[in-house]
Amino acid sequence: MPTVRGDGMRGLAVFISDIRNCKSKEAEIKRINKELANIRSKFKGDKTLDGYQKKKYVCKLLFIFLLGHDIDFGHMEAVNLLSSNKYSEKQVGYLFISVLISADSELMRLIIQSIKTDLSSRNPIFVNLALQCIANIGSKEMAEAFQQDIPRLLVSGDAIDLVKQSAALCLLRLLRAAPEVAPSGEWTSRIIHLLNDQNMGVVTASISFLDALVKRNPSEYKACVSLAVSRLHRIVQSPYNDLQDYTYYFVPAPWLSVKLLRLLENYPPSEDPSVRSKLNECLDQILNKAQEPPKSKKVQHSNAKNAVLFEAISLIIHMDVEPALLIRACNQLGQFLQHRETNMRYLALESMCLLATSEISHDAVKKHQETVINALKTERDVSVRQRAIDLLYAMCDKSNAEEIVQEMLTYLESADYSIREEMVLKIAILAEKYASDYSWYVDVILNLIRIAGDYVSEEVNPFSFVSPCVIAFYRRWGYLNFRFGTVLFKSSSTGTTSRAMRPKRFLR
Numbered sequence: 001m002p003t004v005r006g007d008g009m010r011g012l013a014v015f016i017s018d019i020r021n022c023k024s025k026e027a028e029i030k031r032i033n034k035e036l037a038n039i040r041s042k043f044k045g046d047k048t049l050d051g052y053q054k055k056k057y058v059c060k061l062l063f064i065f066l067l068g069h070d071i072d073f074g075h076m077e078a079v080n081l082l083s084s085n086k087y088s089e090k091q092v093g094y095l096f097i098s099v100l101i102s103a104d105s106e107l108m109r110l111i112i113q114s115i116k117t118d119l120s121s122r123n124p125i126f127v128n129l130a131l132q133c134i135a136n137i138g139s140k141e142m143a144e145a146f147q148q149d150i151p152r153l154l155v156s157g158d159a160i161d162l163v164k165q166s167a168a169l170c171l172l173r174l175l176r177a178a179p180e181v182a183p184s185g186e187w188t189s190r191i192i193h194l195l196n197d198q199n200m201g202v203v204t205a206s207i208s209f210l211d212a213l214v215k216r217n218p219s220e221y222k223a224c225v226s227l228a229v230s231r232l233h234r235i236v237q238s239p240y241n242d243l244q245d246y247t248y249y250f251v252p253a254p255w256l257s258v259k260l261l262r263l264l265e266n267y268p269p270s271e272d273p274s275v276r277s278k279l280n281e282c283l284d285q286i287l288n289k290a291q292e293p294p295k296s297k298k299v300q301h302s303n304a305k306n307a308v309l310f311e312a313i314s315l316i317i318h319m320d321v322e323p324a325l326l327i328r329a330c331n332q333l334g335q336f337l338q339h340r341e342t343n344m345r346y347l348a349l350e351s352m353c354l355l356a357t358s359e360i361s362h363d364a365v366k367k368h369q370e371t372v373i374n375a376l377k378t379e380r381d382v383s384v385r386q387r388a389i390d391l392l393y394a395m396c397d398k399s400n401a402e403e404i405v406q407e408m409l410t411y412l413e414s415a416d417y418s419i420r421e422e423m424v425l426k427i428a429i430l431a432e433k434y435a436s437d438y439s440w441y442v443d444v445i446l447n448l449i450r451i452a453g454d455y456v457s458e459e460v461n462p463f464s465f466v467s468p469c470v471i472a473f474y475r476r477w478g479y480l481n482f483r484f485g486t487v488l489f490k491s492s493s494t495g496t497t498s499r500a501m502r503p504k505r506f507l508r
Contacts, residue, residue, distance in 0.1 A: 039061065138174060151171065258307055269319045290306075
């Protein structure tokens with residue numbers, strides 16, 4: 001008999017030990033079937049089982065289920081454990097229900113009634129167990145049954161912080177399952193004011209729920225903007241000691257900062273000058289802190305710091321009204337284009353693609369053209385090269401179109417097959433959009449077909465421009481040169497050129 005430590009469930013420990021000591025699968029199944037028969041007989045024949053014994057047998061059923069065996073009994077005994085006043089017994093009952101009972105079970109009404117009893121309990125541990133079970137099941141029936149009880153716990157002045165956090169995350173789970181039962185009306189302002197809660201854990205949990213609500217109905221929760229900016233300002237401006245419990249590798253409350261910045265991206269720039277000024281101050285401070293020497297060499301420090309920075313840059317791009325911040329963001333991203341970490345280079349290119357679409361920062365992005373072209377040539381990761389292509393496409397205008405198109409054509413010859421079709425489309429669009437004369441356009445399109453004609457999709461049909469191109473060739477180069485080009489074009493079909501170069505397709 002193996003030694004069992006502590007005052008736990010000895011029978012469960014012995015059963016687990018027996019299973020581990022089985023020499024074969026057949027021996028394991030035989031031991032499990034023996035135990036299932038014993039548990040079934042206990043549940044059916046012994047009416048005097050106390051809470052401890054029920055808990056022990058329910059735990060055995062859970063373990064057997066986790067080994068991959070079906071459990072078709074014991075559900076009612078697990079539901080009965082919910083009425084126990086002992087934490088360990090109630091916990092096992094909730095665990096069994098969360099794992100083995102489906103949302104459409106006939107026992108769901110009894111479970112809901114037991115959960116309602118625990119939600120109104122004065123014991124916060126029992127309240128938390130009930131909230132966790134609701135979130136684990138997360139059915140529409142649960143959402144409808146508790147649509148008033150859980151918001152009341154969230155905004156209650158009597159509930160402890162741990163219960164409020166669980167209530168916020170539980171509501172988030174139910175909102176995803178049944179959006180139509182989202183709290184509204186009288187609950188709106190009270191949920192928004194949770195951003196001012198003194199406990200940072202409550203704020204962090206609440207803002208996840210609030211962000212989901214805002215995405216569904218931004219106008220109803222518009223009042224959260226000023227409170228979110230105020231909370232962000234306190235985090236960014238606070239000394240290290242003030243948020244020591246929520247500081248992660250010298251970065252104050254990085255997760256909450258990211259969520260606040262993401263929440264603000266759901267709204268246009270504030271019309272209130274004081275709110276707008278305070279937000280700009282926060283963003284400026286985040287950019288300044290990014291320039292400071294690292295306070296730790298740990299990767300966790302740089303990850304947290306950069307997470308806040310990139311989310312701030314995303315908000316700056318979303319606002320698109322502050323030239324100074326946009327230019328600073330562009331310069332900051334430019335420093336990451338040659339960063340040693342691949343992920344940082346990828347994120348920098350991705351963010352600069354968005355900056356390139358802004359009239360304010362477009363010229364600032366163009367200053368990094370050579371660096372981006374170099375990344376296209378030397379980068380090992382294909383996903384980063386693809387983002388470099390996207391950025392070159394986004395920063396292209398009349399002043400640099402010919403150079404960018406030529407670089408893209410050069411790279412196309414050795415490009416990965418997975419991105420060739422997209423590149424062909426981008427090159428064709430740029431050539432058509434910024435063509436200064438037909439001869440340059442024809443050169444680009446013919447080179448495009450020569451290099452990657454098999455990847456030319458239906459969207460790229462250069463032959464629709466044959467008539468104006470023919471006229472241009474006649475006017476500029478004369479009939480002999482045009483004929484010479486046609487002969488070269490036909491002769492290439494006998495070589496290793498693509499199908500698109502063959503005369504039949506050209507004349508079709």
